[in-house]
Amino acid sequence: xxxxxxxxxxxxxxxxxxxxxxxxxLHCHSTxxxxxxxxxxxxxxxxxxxxxxxxxxxxxxxxxxxxAWDAAGRHGVTLIPGVELSCIWKSRNIxxxxxxxxxxxxxxxGALEQQNENRWARARMIAERLGKLGVDDLLGKATTAAGGDxxxxxxxxxxxxxxxxxxxxxxAFKRYLGNGKAGDVKAxxxxxxxxxxxxxxxxxxxxxxxxRKYQLTATKLRELTADFRRAEGQAIEVSTSGxxxxxxxxxxxxxxREGLLASQGSDFHFPGAxxxxxxxxxxxxxxxxxxxxxxxxxxxxxxxV
Numbered sequence: 001x002x003x004x005x006x007x008x009x010x011x012x013x014x015x016x017x018x019x020x021x022x023x024x025x026l027h028c029h030s031t032x033x034x035x036x037x038x039x040x041x042x043x044x045x046x047x048x049x050x051x052x053x054x055x056x057x058x059x060x061x062x063x064x065x066x067x068a069w070d071a072a073g074r075h076g077v078t079l080i081p082g083v084e085l086s087c088i089w090k091s092r093n094i095x096x097x098x099x100x101x102x103x104x105x106x107x108x109x110g111a112l113e114q115q116n117e118n119r120w121a122r123a124r125m126i127a128e129r130l131g132k133l134g135v136d137d138l139l140g141k142a143t144t145a146a147g148g149d150x151x152x153x154x155x156x157x158x159x160x161x162x163x164x165x166x167x168x169x170x171x172a173f174k175r176y177l178g179n180g181k182a183g184d185v186k187a188x189x190x191x192x193x194x195x196x197x198x199x200x201x202x203x204x205x206x207x208x209x210x211x212r213k214y215q216l217t218a219t220k221l222r223e224l225t226a227d228f229r230r231a232e233g234q235a236i237e238v239s240t241s242g243x244x245x246x247x248x249x250x251x252x253x254x255x256x257r258e259g260l261l262a263s264q265g266s267d268f269h270f271p272g273a274x275x276x277x278x279x280x281x282x283x284x285x286x287x288x289x290x291x292x293x294x295x296x297x298x299x300x301x302x303x304x305v
Contacts, residue, residue, distance in 0.1 A: 027265020032064030036270035043071035055082030101204025
């Protein structure tokens with residue numbers, strides 16, 4: 001499938017390597033977690049945008065993988081096993097992306113089941129705390145909004161909007177679901193080192209996801225990255241959506257400093273956000289080793305004809 005570049009005036013960037021074949025996006029979400037598109041629709045959209053290799057990285061679940069696998073075959077996209085796992089580092093919620101693991105590994109599936117129960121416990125607590133709003137069967141409706149999977153705060157916001165409690169999702173977060181509000185429930189998550197171990201034992205590669213989104217100081221982010229590497233994490237997302245050129249350079253420096261592989265991904269959740277679209281990722285700085293070169297079946301640029 002040929003890669004179709006975006007118009008030069010689109011204000012967006014495309015993935016590297018920038019050649020006629022490869023367009024690699026290793027971070028996105030479907031309705032199996034908090035994305036807006038089903039796995040099938042996500043793969044169709046990825047193909048339309050010229051993505052050649054995609055990792056579906058839903059939060060703490062691989063429930064969408066089977067559907068995505070079938071759709072990938074229909075649309076000519078190579079699907080990489082992926083997941084985005086929540087964990088704790090020094091009392092902070094951090095996300096680790098797992099790539100290229102064995103999705104049938106029994107130990108890994110057991111760990112995902114525990115993560116899933118953690119998410120359900122959190123959803124039940126959110127519904128309980130928002131019970132005073134008078135929405136009948138709030139948890140059930142949020143679960144329906146999530147397509148039968150564990151509802152997150154965006155799904156509760158959707159229900160509150162539909163029930164007329166708030167005007168829109170933004171107001172729902174401002175009043176009830178944002179940081180410090182009644183629906184801001186912190187789930188119990190395992191330590192960073194444990195999550196990295198799960199991924200490694202399943203034969204995968206652990207990637208520190210979107211490091212600049214944690215709002216850490218440069219010193220704290222260096223500390224996090226060093227701890228991640230000591231826990232045997234192998235890669236860091238250098239290029240993702242919502243980053244400045246300064247972010248890109250700083251993360252490249254961290255990548256080199258800790259001797260990590262470099263990953264990239266759009267972190268796509270829903271259509272209509274041009275700054276966060278499948279396959280639109282800023283070009284990584286030179287001199288970094290791409291994580292996909294270390295996959296069990298490495299993704300390499302075709303030799304020139």
